[in-house]
Amino acid sequence: xxxxxxxxxxxxxxxxxxxxxxxxxxxxxxxxxxxxxxxxxxxxxxxxxxxxxxxxxxxxxxxxxxxxxxxxxxxxxxxxxxxxxxxxxxxxxxxxxxxxxxxxxxxxxxxxxxxxxxxxxxxxxxxxxxxxxxxxxxxxxxxxxxxxxxxxxxxxxxxxxxxxxxxxxxxxxxxxxxxxxxxxxxxxxxxxxxxxxxxxxxxxxxxxxxxxxxxxxxxxxxxxxxxxxxxxxxxxxxxxxxxxxxxxxxxxxxxxxxxxxxxxxxxxxxxxxxxxxxxxxxxxxxxxxxxxxxxxxxxxxxxxxxxxxxxxxxxxxxxxxxxxxxxxxxxxxxxxxxxxxxxxxxxxxxxxxxxxxxxxxxxxxxxxxxxxxxxxxxxxxxxxxxxxxxxxxxxxxxxxxxxxxxxxxxxxxxxxxxxxxxxxxxxxxxxxxxxxxxxxxxxxxxxxxxxxxxxxxxx
Numbered sequence: 144x145x146x147x148x149x150x151x152x153x154x155x156x157x158x159x160x161x162x163x164x165x166x167x168x169x170x171x172x173x174x175x176x177x178x179x180x181x182x183x184x185x186x187x188x189x190x191x192x193x194x195x196x197x198x199x200x201x202x203x204x205x206x207x208x209x210x211x212x213x214x215x216x217x218x219x220x221x222x223x224x225x226x227x228x229x230x231x232x233x234x235x236x237x238x239x240x241x242x243x244x245x246x247x248x249x250x251x252x253x254x255x256x257x258x259x260x261x262x263x264x265x266x267x268x269x270x271x272x273x274x275x276x277x278x279x280x281x282x283x284x285x286x287x288x289x290x291x292x293x294x295x296x297x298x299x300x301x302x303x304x305x306x307x308x309x310x311x312x313x314x315x316x317x318x319x320x321x322x323x324x325x326x327x328x329x330x331x332x333x334x335x336x337x338x339x340x341x342x343x344x345x346x347x348x349x350x351x352x353x354x355x356x357x358x359x360x361x362x363x364x365x366x367x368x369x370x371x372x373x374x375x376x377x378x379x380x381x382x383x384x385x386x387x388x389x390x391x392x393x394x395x396x397x398x399x400x401x402x403x404x405x406x407x408x409x410x411x412x413x414x415x416x417x418x419x420x421x422x423x424x425x426x427x428x429x430x431x432x433x434x435x436x437x438x439x440x441x442x443x444x445x446x447x448x449x450x451x452x453x454x455x456x457x458x459x460x461x462x463x464x465x466x467x468x469x470x471x472x473x474x475x476x477x478x479x480x481x482x483x484x485x486x487x488x489x490x491x492x493x494x495x496x497x498x499x500x501x502x503x504x505x506x507x508x509x510x511x512x513x514x515x516x517x518x519x520x521x522x523x524x525x526x527x528x529x530x531x532x533x534x535x536x537x538x539x540x541x542x543x544x545x546x547x548x549x550x551x552x553x554x555x556x557x558x559x560x561x562x563x564x565x566x567x568x569x570x571x572x573x574x575x576x577x578x579x580x581x582x583x584x585x586x587x588x589x590x591x592x593x594x595x596x597x598x599x600x601x602x
Contacts, residue, residue, distance in 0.1 A: 146199060148199055149199060149201070150202075150213055150215050152204075154204075157204065158186060158187065158188045158207050159188055159189045160179060160203055160204075162193070166198055170223070174223075177228055181211040181231065184211050184305035185211075188204075201221070212304045217291070218294055219269065219270055220269055222587045230270075231587065232269065232309070233271045233308045234270065234307055235306075236261065236274055237280075237310065238255070238274050238314055241278050245274060245275070245276040245279065249290045258274060264576055265294055267580060271292075271304070273290065274289050275289040277316050287304055287305075288301075290302070307586075308585070309585045309586045310331065311579075312324075312334035313334075337555065338553075340360075340386075341360070341437050356519055356550050357549070360439045360440070363381065363431065366424050366431065368438060369395060370420055372440075373395050373402065374397060377396070379439060380441060381395065383435060383436055394441070401416050402422075442549050443544055444549075446502065450475050450477075450478055451475075451476035452473065452501065454471050454472065454542075455471065455558075456468060457535075457537055459535045459581070461580065461581065462580040462584045463589055468517040468520065468601075469569075470562050470573075471600075472562055473497040475492055476489045494513075495602035502542065516548055517600055520540060523550055536555050538553050567602070569601065
């Protein structure tokens with residue numbers, strides 16, 4: 144039953160649910176006495192049919208509506224699980240910490256971006272979407288106080304409700320509240336888990352299928368480590384454990400009679416040379432005082448001279464709960480730079496054009512490479528997903544001169560670049576909707592994906 148319904152109050156002394164005969168026939172014949180769920184709240188009802196009710200209406204006893212705290216203004220769907228009925232989807236979105244800030248946000252003439260996004264996406268999700276604050280989560284009474292989006296008035300309206308089926312974290316929370324919600328909801332409390340580069344490497348390397356696609360990576364413990372692996376590998380990268388946008392990455396190179404380090408400083412490429420081990424170690428001692436770094440093998444991705452080249456694949460969990468590849472772009476680093484990041488002067492390019500021209504491949508060969516890159520990326524996010532429930536990721540992936548595919552890193556916090564600049568407007572649109580559609584899946588309203596619906600890979 145995936146139609147859209149409006150709730151109609153029924154004056155009936157018994158707790159009942161009434162459907163039009165055409166809709167009642169879609170229920171199992173044994174579902175005369177059943178249970179209705181709305182978030183964490185549930186109640187037993189008697190299922191009846193009523194000729195005078197419309198096919199897009201659900202009649203509920205006033206007592207049931209009041210007990211479940213169902214807003215009549217919402218557009219609902221019905222799902223059947225284990226012979227019981229779910230009305231929803233019912234999704235809570237944690238927007239801010241305090242009720243005062245939340246009230247200001249929903250009452251502003253120009254609402255904050257998060258709320259505007261929900262309003263735009265409501266027609267894809269439906270049900271009840273609550274804007275919540277941390278203060279509005281009442282653990283003692285298993286209630287939340289917040290604002291639900293009314294699709295009729297297109298406004299946010301205040302109310303108190305049972306705990307939603309799913310809780311989406313879009314703000315910082317106290318550790319106590321976060322731990323409470325994680326324990327209560329399990330994977331139905333989801334957020335963008337930040338995983339440092341070393342932990343990510345350890346998790347990925349546990350999968351033997353991924354090991355051939357991972358650059359050798361070591362945890363930095365002391366300055367001598369950099370000298371050791373530089374002599375062993377010739378060229379290495381030193382990266383902050385939790386850095387992003389290429390900030391803090393330095394490239395060390397061992398030449399025949401000296402060493403050098405390259406990095407970006409004040410939007411310029413900088414190179415420093417060292418004539419001895421001692422000079423190098425003095426520099427490392429002064430620059431890497433903390434141990435929050437990894438050392439990584441260089442991959443030969445300078446396919447075009449002095450321009451590092453890699454790719455970003457955008458992955459989402461869709462409404463069927465499956466990982467989906469929704470697009471890939473190429474990134475070419477600034478000449479002389481050791482990294483391709485846009486913040487360090489890199490440029491975005493159409494991935495298909497880069498692969499076809501720089502690797503001199505036919506269209507069928509390029510498509511085969513693209514398919515392998517997608518398969519490896521999805522295998523990588525599934526490995527991370529075993530430990531931290533994530534719903535989107537940007538996989539930085541590269542191809543060397545021998546057409547070997549390498550995973551550079553996974554970005555779960557800000558995974559999507561401005562794909563539209565590389566001709567992939569659809570990727571940005573899909574990505575914007577993915578959070579709420581995945582929440583709809585977790586709330587018990589999956590979309591069954593047929594084989595015929597499998598979309599072609601986007602470049």
